[in-house]
Amino acid sequence: MTAMIHAEGVRKTYGHLEVLRGIDLTVAPGEVCCLLGPSGSGKSTFLRCVNHLETVTAGQLRVDGELVGYRRRGEKLHELRPSEIAARRRDIGMVFQRFNLFPHLTALGNVMEAPVRVLGETRAAARERARALLDRVGLADKADAYPAMLSGGQQQRVAIARALAMRPKLMLFDEPTSALDPELVGEVLDVMRALAADGMTMLVVTHEMGFAREVADTVVFMDGGVVVESGTPAQVLGDPQHDRTRAFLAKVL
Amino acid sequence: MTSPNRPLKAVPVRHYGRWAAAAAVLALAYLYATTVLASPNLEPATIGRYLFKDYVLDGVRTTLLLTALSMAFGIAGGILLAVMRLSANPVLRVVAAAFVWFFRGTPLLVQIVFFGFLGALIPRLTITVPFTDLVVFDQPTNAVMIGIVPAVLALSFNEMAYAAEIVRAGILAVDPGQTEAAYALGMTPALSMRRIVLPQAMRVIAPPMGNEVITMLKSTSLVSVIAGRDLMTAVQTVYAENYKVIPLLCVAAIWYLALVSALSVLQYFIERRFGRGQRAVGGVR
Ligand SMILES: Nc1ncnc2c1ncn2[C@@H]1O[C@H](COP(=O)(O)OP(=O)(O)OP(=O)(O)O)[C@@H](O)[C@H]1O
Ligand SMILES: [Mg+2]
Numbered sequence: 001m002t003a004m005i006h007a008e009g010v011r012k013t014y015g016h017l018e019v020l021r022g023i024d025l026t027v028a029p030g031e032v033c034c035l036l037g038p039s040g041s042g043k044s045t046f047l048r049c050v051n052h053l054e055t056v057t058a059g060q061l062r063v064d065g066e067l068v069g070y071r072r073r074g075e076k077l078h079e080l081r082p083s084e085i086a087a088r089r090r091d092i093g094m095v096f097q098r099f100n101l102f103p104h105l106t107a108l109g110n111v112m113e114a115p116v117r118v119l120g121e122t123r124a125a126a127r128e129r130a131r132a133l134l135d136r137v138g139l140a141d142k143a144d145a146y147p148a149m150l151s152g153g154q155q156q157r158v159a160i161a162r163a164l165a166m167r168p169k170l171m172l173f174d175e176p177t178s179a180l181d182p183e184l185v186g187e188v189l190d191v192m193r194a195l196a197a198d199g200m201t202m203l204v205v206t207h208e209m210g211f212a213r214e215v216a217d218t219v220v221f222m223d224g225g226v227v228v229e230s231g232t233p234a235q236v237l238g239d240p241q242h243d244r245t246r247a248f249l250a251k252v253l
Numbered sequence: 254m255t256s257p258n259r260p261l262k263a264v265p266v267r268h269y270g271r272w273a274a275a276a277a278v279l280a281l282a283y284l285y286a287t288t289v290l291a292s293p294n295l296e297p298a299t300i301g302r303y304l305f306k307d308y309v310l311d312g313v314r315t316t317l318l319l320t321a322l323s324m325a326f327g328i329a330g331g332i333l334l335a336v337m338r339l340s341a342n343p344v345l346r347v348v349a350a351a352f353v354w355f356f357r358g359t360p361l362l363v364q365i366v367f368f369g370f371l372g373a374l375i376p377r378l379t380i381t382v383p384f385t386d387l388v389v390f391d392q393p394t395n396a397v398m399i400g401i402v403p404a405v406l407a408l409s410f411n412e413m414a415y416a417a418e419i420v421r422a423g424i425l426a427v428d429p430g431q432t433e434a435a436y437a438l439g440m441t442p443a444l445s446m447r448r449i450v451l452p453q454a455m456r457v458i459a460p461p462m463g464n465e466v467i468t469m470l471k472s473t474s475l476v477s478v479i480a481g482r483d484l485m486t487a488v489q490t491v492y493a494e495n496y497k498v499i500p501l502l503c504v505a506a507i508w509y510l511a512l513v514s515a516l517s518v519l520q521y522f523i524e525r526r527f528g529r530g531q532r533a534v535g536g537v538r
Contacts, residue, residue: 051437053433053437082442083441086436086439086440086442087439089436089439090438092437093437094434094437096433098430100428100430100431100434101434102434102435102449103453104453104456104529113438113448114439114440117440117444118440146529162438163437163438166438
């Protein structure tokens, strides 16, 4: 079985700053992987490399067997054209910390936009599916609301529905609950929990230890641009082997 | 003790300063109006006689046409220039910057006269396919530059430079997270620009662009220097014959004022439309 995400020695530098210093990580299809680590450890950067919002400087990164950003022809690697990069991203959903909903479109419009414009679905079909997705995240009654009229938790649930509308095979979450008031965190985690139960492959950057312990198949702890340790939630959260992991967990738990 | 349910009664603060300022301003306005209206050269009857003459109305139509065409080309070219200036291609960036630099840096009046006399600089307009002998277009310049063509060209090119800056500011005002979200959904850069970034940039672009339309409407009067057939040219032609300069200038002023007022109302509705989704209340349709 091909891994959904397979990273080998992935490096990323900004000028002289080496943010990722050789990441090795594998996520199997259907797996939920939670990425933990202190601020600045490179979690977001790695996530953004997976759907090529950032270019990897060195190492190999594969999504569903395909090299991110390149095509191999014989011995040579060829950079993908912008349209090819865009096509690869269709299968990868991404949910942002700050939601990034399109403010000029209603909730329904946000969910419909990409299926209509990118996949070429008819408006009627896209609308029907968008309504079903909004219903799935518990927002059937907010279809006509603009993002500015929704609470943070509602906006994030629309953002999840928007990503799901592309029928992704992989979902990336970058601290999806960090910008939310504490009482709104639960509703978003509930949606993510249901998604995991449905068998979605998920890579989740989060500080929600309860979610990681309960939902994750693997927990990966990153620090300083490398994976310090990884394993089941029981191993990493319950019995950490490294001092850095222990120090981090002592702070967040 | 007042009952908690009864409205509070209080003596309001008296704003004596406001009253004094209002009185002073009204007095000045009265003086100004009476002085102007008392002028024997104003001739209200003459103004009334020329206001709806067919050649004046023709001038109004041409002024509107010049405004509409120049703004349409100006905005389209401005969007193109703005995207060029923000592109990763250094050649496009430099060419767009040079265009803006030139057309913002020279007076509109100079540009208008220049386009009016383009035939003197370039006698023939020829378009060939590079490196071949194939001629796509070949005409004497003066045969192309007829009617309102030089006026529209001058006004459009000038407007492109200003529109480019306005559009660029609008694009830069959109949160980069919007582009990322669009990319993450599999949109190409072009689609993301068209469907996600530009519609949001419109909220920032619309108010200054509304002012551009109003400025353009009045700037069209400059084309009278190349006999542009606009409203200003029409009244100038008349007062060159009958010397009723003041009444005819009033005719022009009344028309410009009326058209600008109509545009201002339109501007209000357009800005409200592009503000969609930005307000917490009243955004739903
Ligand atoms: N575009 C960029 N240019 C330069 N440096 C960057 C850029 N993006 C990120 N960095 C740097 O890379 C490092 C890792 O950033 P990253 O956002 O991946 O961390 P993170 O683990 O997600 O942290 P947080 O928990 O705060 O979100 C930081 O030091 C950051 O300043
Ligand atoms: Mg981050």
